[in-house]
Amino acid sequence: MSRYEDARAQYADWGVETEAALSALAEIPISLHCWQGDDVVGFETRTGASGGGIQATGNHPGRARNPQELRADLDFAYGQIPGTHRLNLHAFYLDTDAAPDRDAIELTHFQSWIDWAKEKNHGIDFNPTFFAHAKADDNLTLSHPDQGIRDFWIEHGKRAREIAAGIGKALGSASVNNIWVPDGSKDTPVDRMAARQRLEAALDAMMATGFARAQLIDAVESKLFGIGVESMTVGSHEFYLGYAIRREIALCLDMGHFHPTENVADKLSAVWLSVPELLLHVSRPVRWDSDHVILLDDSILQMAQELVFADLLKRTHIGLDFFDATISRTAAWVIGTRNMQKALLRALLLPQTRLKAAEAALDFSARLMITEEAKDLPYGAIWQEFCARQNVPDGLSLISELERYQSKVAMRR
Template sequence: MSRFESAKELYKAIGVDVDTALKKLAGIRISLHCWQGDDVSGFENRSALSGGIAATGNYPGKARNPDELMADIDQALQLIPGKHKLNLHASYAITDEKVDRDQLKPRHFDQWLQFARERGLGLDFNPTLFSHPKAADGLTLSHPDREIRRFWIEHCKASRKIAAYFGKELGSVALNNIWIPDGYKDVPADRFTPRQRLQESLDEIFSEKLDEKYIADSVESKVFGIGVESYTVGSHEFYLNYAARNHVLCLLDNGHYHPTETVSDKIPSMLLFYERLALHVTRPVRWDSDHVVLFDDETREIAKEIVRCDALDRVFIGLDFFDASINRISAWVVGMRNMQKALLFALLLPHEKLKALQNEGNFTELMALQEELKLYPAGDVWNHFCETHNVPPMQDWIKVVQGYEKNVLAKRG
């Protein structure tokens, strides 16, 4: 009997159908973020990163242009089982035109659309409201200057149309997510008016109704950032209420909360009141530091809550990290595979049995069983999943990345 068949028997004994779990896992599309490959540089070559965005490290081989970035994404996808989505920022437009962000059109992303179509990928999108002269003071949609607000409103409107275009062309709903860096370094004199301006800006952005078959709109909060340590306009409470009243999704990034808050605990509450939910899964180290996603406690808990709530078809799962201190392709592969491993781990749990123990008040057996399940052979099931999707199991993929680094990345100078 193979290790996989042996694992199936062990899980069957506790009421878990491994084949069903693998079928569900194969259907989960995680959104791979393009900005890990070039340290959030984009293709505008306008200015250095700003708006609380910082990629640290100088590992050699960073993608310098669209061809290199696409080649690197291809290499990563060859090591990640299943079919997924690619998440783009507006600053990754590919065009020979001189076009500012408020004038972006779907045609400026046609190369990305072709790239996705040829690989069976979906596309998600984000307006880029940072690293731009009109965001130099850290304010965008809440800016007191009406003309600056107008520029960013038009950029967000244009981004929604681009996302809807992706969704229609690819037959896969595109998530269009708005995050802004707006806030103040020190204690503000007025917390109300900037949020009022943000509310008015969002109302105008979402005033045009686009087909929900093609686009899902979301807004993303943050507790604080570099340069806005005392006050962020787009707080969790602001967006939670705005989303609830305006039929948009509330996106939860697990690096955007106080260190003692966990997104995994928020998920079931959100799913009670929202039809759908969006996530950016990352790994905060003390704050929103966007480290590569690991197979750690919170990642597993996030996956458990999605599965326990029977919400695999209600949650948009995307990753968001950028580490320039290690091989960037390896970062993608580690993060994506760990998110998949966490989902598999959750799919292999006997949730109904565990729930029954809790309802019975049998916390002794509940704790004991939960601890024993941590060492069940999920790894053998994972390896089988990789093999059936023609990607290297276990650590075998590392040699592929090392070969690509030697033959491709090292030659970039």
């Protein structure tokens, strides 16, 4: 009997069908974030650094310097990750010799990304870029008191939505267009209401044009605080939760955008009851929103279990959001994405029926016993089988592949 067949039999004793779990996992796409590959620099010729509360630390060799290098790195990363996945693309990763200002970007500036995605069978999600720009130096964009600056960013947001819809139409897969702005105040403000009213009005103007759901899914993303906005963030969780409910759009929950003691997994079922769709940005905050590569830790396991047990996957879009320039950038993509998949697989392999029955009967002793004993089941054998069926390496073979590719790109400077 093979290792997998032995593990399959053990899970069957608990009423878990491993084949069903493997089939379900293969159908869950994860949106890899392009900005891990170049330290959130982007490809605008007139700029060259992140800003607006965003900072990547480290100078590991091999940063992608142009769209071609970034796509090559992504191709490698996707090749080490089982399944078929998506790309999360920011607006300042346009591919053109002469980048226009952000209020003049067009779909043509992203045609090479569309062509690549068609060839590789990836969907593309999108984001307007409201940072790393002279008109964001005050850490104010859509809520800026200056109407001219607001108009600039409103136009950028309109064009980003048009581009996202065009991408979704071209690829036959709806593009999730996620809106995050760095707006806030370093010191204590005296008129929060005015700033939030300006943000709401700007968002309404930006999203006035409707697009087919099959092409575009709008999402809004909150944050607790950031660099330069320590005292007040205009787009707080409460602001965007209310806005998403009123406007019937998706709500983005970024795991690094809450207080370190908050359990983001606990929020999923609560907000799912009131918003049409959810977007997750999966990251690992250390003390605050430091966006570390995700581990297979309790926070990720709880997130995955909530998604599976509450049947949220059908209306939830899973994306990653971390950027670590102290380690191999391609390895970071691969490790983080595979850890999200491992967490989902472990959730799919839990004896859900037994656990829910125990809880419904208020038998919390049984719930605890089942939870702890299930940890000893041979999950690793099921993961190895998944990798083998998807023709990707695991274990020592994976480590060798990651090291080989890093040595190939280390000469980039």
